[in-house]
Amino acid sequence: MTSFKDLEFKGLVDLKDHDPELFDLIEQEKSRQWRSLELIASENFTSKAVIDCLGSALTNKYAEGLPHARYYGGNEVVDQVEELCQKRALEAYGLDPEKWGVNVQPYSGSPANFAVYTALLRPHDRIMGLDLPSGGHLTHGFYTYSKKEGTRKAVSATSVYFESLPYRVDPETGLVDYKQLDRDAGLFKPALIIAGGSAYPRDWDYAKFREIADANGALLMMDMAHISGLVATGEQASPFDVCDVVTTTTHKSLRGPRAGMIFFRKDERGFEGRINQAVFPALQGGPHEHQIAGVATQLLEVMTPEFKIYSQQVKKNAAALAAKLTSLGYTIASGGTENHLVLWDLKPQKITGSKFEKACDAVCITLNKNCVPGDRSAVTPGGVRIGAPALTTRKMVESDFEQVATFLHEVLVVALKLQEKSGPKLKDFVALLDGNAELKSIRERVNKFVTAFPMPGFDPKEMKYQDPMGPPH
Incomplete structure (x- = not known):
């Protein structure tokens, strides 16, 4: 019988070798973050220094x-x-x-x-x-x-x-x-x-x-x-x-x-x-x-001057996004923004925030359904919340956020067409997303656009999955 002292010491084994299944999932998440437009207002990309502390x-x-x-x-x-x-x-x-x-x-x-x-x-x-x-x-x-x-x-x-x-x-x-x-x-x-x-x-x-x-x-x-x-x-x-x-x-x-x-x-x-x-x-x-x-x-x-410039850019980017969506004829809650986020009211387009969120997911754009002024229920919100902090961390500026707004507009156009076919139920709408050629084209352009920007926290060149289109299925 093997004694405890004779057991192999695994306390210094890397995750890649210790648990390949979990390592692969983390690498998939790195790939998702790298090739997606992260617009959830409550999310950001932290630094390698912070990640070093978390794994210390x-x-x-x-x-x-x-x-x-x-x-x-x-x-x-x-x-x-x-x-x-x-x-x-x-x-x-x-x-x-x-x-x-x-x-x-x-x-x-x-x-x-x-x-x-x-x-x-x-x-x-x-x-x-x-x-x-x-x-x-x-x-x-x-x-x-x-x-x-x-x-x-x-x-x-x-x-x-x-x-x-x-x-x-x-x-x-x-x-x-x-x-x-x-x-x-x-x-x-x-x-x-x-x-x-x-x-x-x-x-x-x-x-x-x-x-x-x-x-x-x-x-x-x-x-x-x-x-x-x-x-x-x-x-x-x-x-x-x-x-x-x-x-x-x-x-x-x-x-x-x-x-x-x-x-x-x-x-x-x-x-x-x-x-x-x-x-x-x-x-x-x-x-x-x-x-x-x-x-x-x-x-x-x-407390550095660089972070002050970053915060200023966050506000500029949110304002540029709101202005571009407004120029495209859309309704922005409160008429604009003074901080890091934008509330887009989709009620005039007669589509829920839930459906638009799912359509954005299909093209690697991450945002969240959200109530807007006039909504009574958080279950079926009439809009979406869009944040600037994460993509500003990836060095995007106003012109880049105008392009982001254009992507959002393109997704909405497709979503409205799909809703005409699916009817009002969310599950019927979601069933039409997979395999849609127009959404696939938008997704490929989103992937190509966003992977041109730097990624904090980890080096994409060291990832397991480096294809901008994502891990193989």
């Missing part, structure tokens, strides 16, 4: 607790990693460490938001956030009502444990209806008002939010997940001037790894201890120090 030995270490107050030993190095991340986070947003603190342990944005609610609210306290069909986020308190069942359905844990009353955008302008928020907050008296959203193409009036919060004794929180990179570079207004708490993810316009952060004011209200306790031990276990390291090294980049 830091993933081995348990570090429950806070720096210098851990529940395990051997944290003398990761304490320095986490403190470096905290220091850089405050520096990147220009915050005084005497007045602001930050917890960098949240696994992502949703856990960060729920940690704030857990820390600062009691069960069934009242909150107000932007309605999901208006561009808000699930964690801001979204719920639905079923006429058929006569029941109110909580969609996220936020609406399970807290009482939520949403505010909305004006269906005509697409802008936040601050008058409605002011009126309803006066009646509802929320404990917390949440600014921010996941599909809002304009900047936020923080002074107005603060005024309404103060008038009703509410705390004010900003979820800046989508625009955090733009805030750090001064390309969007700063929520830190008036908000009590600010949460963010780190992988969207900030271009880091998938993680989250919570910024809080240091004052007599004691947010620091309450939020730290909510993150751990209330909601999470050991922090992912390899992610925290990735955030730290990305924040170093965020």
